[in-house]
Amino acid sequence: MILLASLIWMPFVFSQQIEIKGTITNLVGKPIPNTIIIASSTQNESDIIAFYSSQDDGKYQLIIKENSKLDSLWLVIKHIAYETTKVKIQTKNITKNFKLTEKLEQLDEVLLKSQKKIEIKGDTITYNVKGIKAKKDYTIEDVINRIPGVTINENGQIKYEDKPISHLYINGVDLLEGRYNIATQGIPADAVKEIDIMKKHNHERIKIGRTESDDVAFNLKIKEGVGLVFGSIKGDLGVPIFTGLVEGTPIYLKDNFQNISSFKSNNTGKTLRSVGSSLTTGELNILSIKLNKTNTIRPPDINGVILSDKYWLDNNSYSITNDALHKISDSILLKWNINYVNELSEIEKKSSSTFIVNNDSSIVINRSKNQLRNQRLQFGINQELNKQNFYAKNNTILEYHDNSGNENSILNNNNIRANYENYDLRINNTTLLKTVISKDNILQSGLLVEYNSKSENLLVVPPVFESVFDDNIINDITIQNIEINEFNIGGYSTYDFKLLNLDWNINQKVQYNKSNFESDLRALPNSNTENFPLSSDYMFNRFISKSKIETKFNIGKLRLKWRVSADFTNFNNKEEKDASIKQNESFFFIQPFASARYKINTKWNLGISYSEDNRISDFSKLYPAVVLENYNSLVQNPEIINKTKSQVVSPFLNYSNILKSFFFNIKGRFLQTESEVTFVNQLNDDGFIFTEVVERPNTIKDVSFNLNLSKGFLGSFNSNLSYLYSYTENDLFFNNEFLNTLNTRHGINFNLSFDNGSWYALEYDARITIGSSELPTNKVDNSNFFQTVDLDFYTSSSTRLNFGLESTRTSTSTNNEINRNTLFNMSFFYKPSKKTHLKASLINIFNSNFFTSTNSRANFISTSQFSLRPRQFTIGFTYSL
Template sequence: MVFRIFISILLTWLGSILLGHTQTIQGYLLDKKTNKPIPSASVLLKSAEDKIIGFKPSDSNGHFTINASKASTGAYLEVNHLGYKKIIHKLVNFQEEVSLLMSPNSTLLDSIVVKSKPAIQRHGDTTAYNVEKFATGMDRSIGDVLKRMPGIEVSENGSIKYQGKPISNFYIDGDDLLDDRYSIGTRTIPHKMVEDIQVINNHEHLKVLKNKRFSDNVALNLVIKNDAKLKMTGEVKLGAGIPKLYDTEVNSILFNKKFKMLNVLQGNNVGKNLSSDFIGFNQASILAKLGQSPINNLLSLGTIGNPAINATYYLQNNQGSLNANNLVNLKKDWQLKSNIQTMYGGIKNNFKGTTKYLSSGSIIEMNEIQEAKTTDWLTSLRFTASKNTEKQYINNQLAFEYESEEGRADILSNNLRNQGQRDHKIRGFSNRFSYVPKIKKDHIIDFNWQMDYGNKPQTLTLIPGVFPNELNQGQAYDASIQYVEVPTLFSTANLGYRIPNKTIIQNYSIGALIDKQNLNSHIAISENGHQTNLLQDSMQNAMDWSRYQITAKAQYEWIKKRFSIQLDLPFSLQYTSYQDDLFHIDENQNKLLFTPSFNFKYFIGTEDDLQFTASRGNTFGNIENVYRGVLIRNYRSLSNNIADINENRSNRYSLDYRLARTLKMMFFNAGISYSQSISSSMMADEITENSSQTQLIDRENQINTVNARVGFDKFIFSLASSLKLAANWSMTDYNRLFNQELLAYKQFNYGFNSSIETKVWKSLNLSYNGSFNLSDNRQVQAGPDQSRKTFHINQNLALPIYSFNALYLRFAARHQFVQQIGMNDINYVFLDAFARYRIKKLNTDIELNLQNLANIKTYETYLINANIEQHNQYQLRGRTAVLKAVFNFK
């Protein structure tokens, strides 16, 4: 290294002697609005006679250096860049370093013909992927192509991440048609309609706030081809198979500047759960979140969740749905949008499981066999009117959501048979309004108001009656009926004033919050055809709960060339009260809260950044944590509380690094985080062989968690393949109160994921993705027999073959392996096959889908959590075959 430096200095010295009066002009090019460096700009040094006497492009840091021997009086710099206005700068002192600010410029070009377009390119904060370069003849939807693009990750549920960060918005030609329920779009939109995929870093959805506040969001935009905007397109899919299967869909798509629509009518019984289209990846639906903190469904039929395999293997469904999304762009930048979703259908589940509760002195085992069926009707209506310009942002969204579910289950637990029925109806509406205008001196007012209302009445009937000792003086009885409802009203409003100075951006805001909940419940027992309400206070709830909060916040942002800093200083005055005359409870609480957060981002280069965040949180429980009367949660669980309002104090620190080499199609991200959570209360479980009781008690509980992750994506040109690698590690330190014994645990998780898709020979491809996970659950201060290690392997290998430009074949193998000390190994290999034949004249595809060719009928899995060990067995569909015709129309 020292020798290289010496040679460089020597050559520079010799060059200056040989050139005699050579002069050096150097400087930086910066974006006038963001102060970010501008790479790849053309910098010309011209003489007074307008002749070029020197040239140099700016590097990745926006820096340029030009050596010239002919520079004289009158010389000047001319700077050109496609995205910026041309600059003419006269030179006075040739030895002085210059700093030039360039203004963004949009240029309307005449019609041009691009013969060869790069696969990926970057312009400022936007990275554009050419869809054609990554698509293959095997792909149908844009989601298929997204999975292959380096830097982009698509999960099984359809959510999208870029370099490990979830996207904030999913745009179609700049319009947010689907909100954050975009999985229907990635699955339905044909990739041939899309010209480019744009990934926008540091994205700001509100144009009036662009470059006016710090944003770390990542958005994704589908750039639609011009010829695809001219007319409506769509597909009709008709499929039937054995045993007694059907899979149908009709969709219509139109994306032009004025009007956009994506409407899908579908139905199936092949295991595609249509309720997943109701999932919002960034905003919880009204059904999932009522009030400031969520109240989950309090009553349930069973205790076992779904297995970690493809739903088409086990899910016995029969569902139909309508998903209608329409958007109109009106004059004066107004936009109207409607998102209508409705689904009706049923699901059957058959499983059996063994649950073991381990403690220092004993093992309690519960065996369960359950056959369940639910019938569900879901409806979600969202209507939005908005205006998004550089001068103001106006948005109002009115939403209605409704769910009606009827569930039935036959349960055999430790040789005791029980029939369960759960019925619930969830009704809610929400309205969200935002008004953000720009006023004098570019100052900005920010007003937001939100109101939610909903109710969740539920009824759980169990035959024969459960918990006779607690509910009927030890006498057996015919049936127990639990009724509960939690009507909730939540409203919050905030008014902010933003001062976007050139040095420090200031934002001051005040806000108010109202959260009101009522929990009403009672238990009835049925004997000899007569139903009797239990009148004991301990079996009822009639609690009123309210929370009021006033908040004042100061926010400061400092943005420079290479770094940005954001500091939030919120103060809140919170008042909480709850009353229940049945228990003579009349409690209230006053709290002054300070929950600051700090964000520091350093731009190492144009495509490298390092980010540090620190935050302090202080949250409080809702009515679910303070009700006193007993609830029958399911056929073997009772719960109530004897604690006051649960307070949770948390601290979180994270450090993230992202690197991109766009031209080399290489992406790297890494991060580490630490969080500490201290609660004023904890759950206490009392478990016997046939029942469990849960109480929230006043006892401090601390949880510490450390997470580390690293991800690497690279497109390998020589193999025409995309390689994706990811590793993660986590450690959680927590406590559990079990049968009056405090147990301390450390949970370690190690994970590694890899995927690659490459061309083996001409039309033969190879696709592989695998995950390896080790879970190590250790009980502190206990013998080795109280610690559990579980090793999971999930691998998918596929051989896609595309030949004759019409026939596409795909053979796939899915391998799952689970190993746990003291239990038999679990090892499965699922085999699938798929064929598609294209009839070009009819614009039609014929598809044959064969699944589970090995005809596996049962599936086992292990699950460990603290001192709970579950061994579950699920009933699968077995071998299936579906023949489908897909008609494309334009």
């Protein structure tokens, strides 16, 4: 009996599992999921023995696993929207259901609100500088580095969460644009009160289709009343020739006014031609209406090829710029800028050009010493009105260029000297407007007005092309004068909207251009004015209207885009000195474009596009005068307005496998261009060329194929290989012979880099080009092999040693010579502090004098050799104020 009893009793004593289950419902019997059921020894749940969260059907199940000595326990039933229930039960298997009462409370109850480390006011995160500044931070760059998410590179580039910022605003305005490292390395930390990271910031406050800026903006708020002057100074000094570089950039800021000046001067091979801040919008629609800057007479050639400027640019340059900004109110901004650049460059060149005509070839050898001085004075003023639903910007720019130079050549044993002059005055005014039409649709419009006046002169001694002049006098000089006056007015409107679930864009452009071309070509001392075509007075009137519609949409994995443009052009031109030349014609074209892209999966991706482009001659291809373009080149445009039609088909295929670090990309291009004219060239034994254009249809076929491969291996190595093949077929007339030329080109580009983060890094780059021109009875080949090697040693955290070399090997099949050149350089960099930077460099270590390269096109091959700067040792420093 006792045994039986104990048998029955034992499960209760040694049982380790008690199950409590049930259903939780509301007062009307609807199950309540996500209810917390807690089993505790005390009423206030100080120890939790078991817990459960009710399921969708309201059911719960508690397993009390412990060998609990408790006879009873508390069940606490909790739910965020219902009143808590507490019940004491016996510790045994039971089923207990609960009916919960809803809580009655207010909407949006706040259960916790504590101090957040990052204060977000509206859409700006603000950091108080005092709070994040450390004692040793003397420039604001160091303080910015403490903000979470921010890293700063050695060159001062600020990155916010791995993406570089490009807008650093000071007191809410962006004067410095991309040059902000001048400010961060110069502004002392004490002058800044707060740093904002602008979130919902859009430089143009209303929403627009696409903006140029795509980076995070920082805003430094300078303490009120603090006037700051800071900036940087840079200098280099070199031997053996006295070479130097000086650059200074002082910046002045106070409240709503900011000013940045810079002065630069050097003769170390650093070009300053592009210096000068541009206040133009850079807006694509305006750029397409603007007139192109073209030269009728070619300026003296002072350019080397392939190599970096520092090896060959023989210059004397200086520039002064000043940019100022006034913040008139929260929404009105005024900027003005003035800059002046003066650069004198010289080069010594030797070129040997071979022209092939069926069974014969002509060689032209030219040794020249060229010089060109570029001078530019520019003034610009810019006003911006920036409101919630409306944005307007107006720019006015005044530019004056004064370029002069000369070429001293020995052309096939003839000594020739040519003097060049070019004066150019340009004024333009652009207005941009953006307004919101309906909820999210924005209308953008622009207006451009411009006026240009240019004067070009070329003086050649001894006289050239004498056969065109109708006299028997012995001449001294050939002189070409050109004067061009242009007036242009244009406008556009573009509208983005959504219709039938597709994205649409419509764009309308209108432009009217009136130009006058006056030219005079004569030989002196004959003072009689020549007749047409040596003298010309050409009036040009053109009206253009372009209407475009574009849409893009997706069908599953396929992305499609198409576009159609209807272009209308009307000309009303005439030559005052020859009544028979009148061009009054209109042209209308439909230009289609379509593309499709299909993403098969994360690895494969392919697509194809087709476009048709119809063009008509521009002003520079229409003036009918005979022009001396260069001392050895005489050109005449056709009397007709030429139409060219191009059709392009481009397919592509991509594969990428990230796990294997392997990517490849293949693309092809099939281009066919039909033109109504053909170029006719006449070359004589002295190396003089006369080019005219005849009305004869001409088709150019171009097939190219490009393959790119990239593979990483052994962890730190990375390699890239690309191969380009192109084939072009076209016709030309040369020395009264018709030539059908086939040009093939193979290009291989190989790049290898190694960097495992340690004290050295290597980069190697090789470029091979093999070209071949096939003519009816000849074939000419040429090859170019260019290599660069860059080796870096990071000898300590503040020093770096660099070795580099650039090498070429060129050859052509018409010449037995193989030209080889190698240039070596080395540099040492030392950065003792944040504000100072020192550099020592030795360029062209083995003092090479010349550099050779080759080029071939259609029926001619040219090999050029140009002079290099001699070996140079330079010491430089950069210091931030």
